Amino acid sequence: NEFQEKHLMIVIEDITEQLKYEESLIKAQRSSLNLLNGLPVMVFRTNIHHQFDYVNERFVEFMGVNAHERTLRDMMHRVDLRDVKKVEDTYWEAYEAHKEFAMEIRLKRKDGENRDVLMSFSPYMDMKNQFAGYIGSCLDISNRKVAKKKERKSREKYRSLFMHMD
Numbered sequence: 001n002e003f004q005e006k007h008l009m010i011v012i013e014d015i016t017e018q019l020k021y022e023e024s025l026i027k028a029q030r031s032s033l034n035l036l037n038g039l040p041v042m043v044f045r046t047n048i049h050h051q052f053d054y055v056n057e058r059f060v061e062f063m064g065v066n067a068h069e070r071t072l073r074d075m076m077h078r079v080d081l082r083d084v085k086k087v088e089d090t091y092w093e094a095y096e097a098h099k100e101f102a103m104e105i106r107l108k109r110k111d112g113e114n115r116d117v118l119m120s121f122s123p124y125m126d127m128k129n130q131f132a133g134y135i136g137s138c139l140d141i142s143n144r145k146v147a148k149k150k151e152r153k154s155r156e157k158y159r160s161l162f163m164h165m166d
Contacts, residue, residue: 042138064110080106
């Protein structure tokens with residue numbers, strides 16, 4: 001027993017390339033998030049459980065979302081009552097088929113003002129090419145709609161003036 005040998009094995013592996021690869025992935029992710037935050041539209045992603053697992057800064061600024069509002073159901077109180085059924089029907093029909101869709105709705109901004117918003121949803125796939133939820137955008141089109149309405153009224157006014165010039 002007193003002559004029992006003890007062995008020790010030390011393995012040294014160079015992980016420099018692995019660390020460089022991981023660092024490049026982190027930089028790419030940061031770059032992508034910076035890009036999404038810089039877009040002039042609200043961007044979000046939902047998973048198959050209908051939870052928001054990503055929202056960009058513009059989305060947070062517009063909606064004023066908090067940590068408790070993580071699912072689409074939680075966010076429905078922000079949808080104008082006149083649009084709730086349309087939102088639910090359109091979403092669930094598209095979700096079942098995993099298809100792209102868009103809709104124009106009235107959405108309550110964090111200050112309580114209803115705004116006209118164009119929402120677009122595109123399915124995204126995971127690494128195994130399985131449906132994983134939606135990535136989408138929201139564009140506040142309220143100012144554009146007001147401008148179009150003013151333009152239409154102006155055209156009608158001038159048309160009426162010219163028709164009665166005789």
